[in-house]
Amino acid sequence: MKRRHADLQQHIAQLLAEPAYAGHPLRDALESLWQHTHDQLSRIERITHLSDGFQSMAREREQDISARFDRELRRLERIVRISDHYQDVMRDLNTALKEASSRDALTSLLNRRALMEGLKEETERARRHGRSYVLAMLDVDHFKQINDCYGHDAGDRTLLALADLLRQRMRQYDWCGRWGGDEFLLLLPEADIVGAVSMLERIVQHVHALRIPAGTEQLAFTVSVGLAQYMPGEKHSETLARADQALYQAKQDGRDRVACLPAIDVAGPEGAAGSALYASGVADGA
Secondary structure, eight states, X not given: OHHHHHHHHHHHHHHHHOGGGTTOHHHHHHHHHHHHHHHHHHHHHHHHHHHHHHHHHHHHXXXXXXXXXXXXXXXXXXXXXXXXXXXXXXXXXXXXXXXXXXXXXXXXXXXXHHHHHHHHHHHHHHHHHTOOEEEEEEEETTHHHHHHHHOHHHHHHHXXXXXXXXXXXXXXXXXXXXXXXXEEEEEEETOOHHHHHHHHHHHHHHHHTOOEEETTEEEOOOEEEEEEEOOTTOOHHHHHHHHHHHHHHHHHTTSSEEEEESXXXXXXXXXXXXXXXXXXXXXXXX
8 A cells, every 4th residue: 555655656746747747737736636635644644643642552551450450459359368367267256255255164064154044045945835844953062171171173173074974974955064163054955854863863873983083092072963843934043943952952861862843753653652852862872
């Protein structure tokens, strides 16, 4: 295209320079047309140059925007990763704090607050669905003497050994925790009092086999248990009070035993009905 344009330009220049066409009526028109065409071509060339420059600038700007966008995108991705990590840390921290707030520091069992929440929930569930549960309060016999004679470290080891035993013997959906001091609370959903007595008697028996290192000695200990079955319509505090009364009765009857409220038939199909308070002696065979 450029070669043809150069040839045409040269040819017209030769025609305009030819003396023979000096007076030709079309010479001036051809010269004017050629000048106009030359001006238009120059204008088009300038516009093309400006367009190329603008396109180049636009392309560079687009590349710069794209590069800045990529940088910003990578920065946002880093922020998102940091945010996700921070949320994971906060979630883990909240879980740990919630766990810590519901666990006893020594035994890692549920603490009193968590047990009270579980007791309220289970009482409400029992009231709604017409079901029952059994509450057991378990206490280490003569625990103060253990601390006084063997030291608080031996007392702590005693509580830890008992906590491990309870963890092993409880059902998966039972609630087990440290009520305070040397007292433990067991919440047994969907349990009946006879089955609960049998279960706690086995736990009392297993306690007999525990031995706690105390200097050069091996310390043995016993526990007393008080049971109460939830009665329809009563408050959780009332069930708790009856379990506490049963524990007191077990202590009064000689310790190392299970006592329960309310009345149950413990004589079996051939015996008579049970008394208002059932106490099962373990150590003395009562």
